[in-house]
Amino acid sequence: MKLEAFQTLAAVIAEGTFAAAAHVRHMTPSAVSMQMKQLEQYVGKPLFDRSGQHVRPRPAALELVETMSPALNMLEALRRRPSIVVEGHLRVGVIEALQPILLPAAMLHLREYHPRLTIAPQRGTSVQLTEEVKAGGLDAAIVARPQRGLRAGLHWTPLASQSLVFIAPPGRKAGARETAHRALGTVELTNRMRAMDWVRYDRATTTGTMATRYVQQLVPGKRSLVELGSAAAIVAMVSAGLGFSVLQLIDRRLTDIYPVDVWPLPKGGPVFELGVVTRQVEAEDRPQQAWLEAVQHALALASAGRPAER
Structure with a gap:
């Protein structure tokens, strides 16, 4: 088990939430969650109570942090000595x-x-x-x-x-652009895909392969209007009204430059792991x-x- 997982656990305990720990550790909340699951598998017991809306540390998590903290603090001090240079x-x-x-x-x-x-x-x-x-x-x-x-x-x-998302041209009325918190139902999503052209993510990429398989499961034989390997280019094409796409949106700033409507996919949709x-x-x-x-x-x-x- 990598030492950074124990450091992340200490941050979760100190900050109180995965999101706050992610900010301190310069990570994403999903990466923090993955590290905690790996750590639970490593120690062989649950470290958090996930029964409510928020995760709460169990006694085992507090004991683990208390055990590891002295060694982690000493290692961090060694790493920060001016004589140690990464080159x-x-x-x-x-x-x-x-x-x-x-x-x-x-x-x-x-x-x-x-x-x-x-x-x-x-x-x-x-x-x-x-x-x-x-x-x-x-x-x-x-x-x-x-x-x-x-x-x-x-x-x-x-x-x-x-998770990959479904994007479509923005609503025509001012302020009608939508980033939905609910996923589209499978029937509604399928109907939208049938009614619009498809701006496909390049099938030579991992994301493009997943997106293509998903779209063609819902709409067998669906042909694409164009196939591109750039998320920015795809979002721009969709924003211009040329069709829909299914892709990952790691950088949500793209939708500020090129407005689109964004919906989560129904449960079980493809997941992009970076x-x-x-x-x-x-x-x-x-x-x-x-x-x-x-x-x-x-x-x-x-x-x-x-x-x-x-």
Whole structure:
């Protein structure tokens, strides 16, 4: 079990909620939730009472934090000694659609905290970048989790888990734009898909594969008007009234630039899992950990709709 899971648990106890701990840890609430579930599996007992609207720590969680805190505090003090410098060069892959969302904030974070660590980004699809990490051409990659699982020798660190959404052109009346809190019913969703053209997410991507399978389950034989690999381009096309799409919206700022109506999919819809993949033997290296910290910081800013901090 990675030490950061125990640090996240301590943050949850100190801050009182997953959301508050996520802000402190520069993570998303979903990433905090995943870490807590992994920690519960590791210790073999539930750490939280989830019976109400809010999770509450059980005595086992408090005992675990009390046991681990002295060691974690000593390790953190060692990491922050001025004599310990993170330096080196990392070749990292980032899904093309995520580069403008994550790279600016991540690079600014590294420039402030680890100025002697240099990053060489490379773009590509999740499948391409994961293969490059396996082959040694990249040190790490931010990718969607393969639906068939990782190949042997690779290590996965979860960043975020997000259900795909249905987007449609905005309502015609001023102020009619809708971000629904309820999911569309399957029948209503199917009717909307039949009535509109489809702006498809590129099937060469993990997200595009999931979205295509889902749309064609509801509307067999549905043909797309156009197929694009950029979430920004797809949202712009839908905003212009050219059709609907099913995709992930990690950066909700896109819908401020290109207004669309957004609905959750019915229960059981596809889920996009984002994470960092590295080679198993290098996952704990200090440069890798510094890069992961920077990415988590950038993702937390994007999820909160905040710009990169200078």
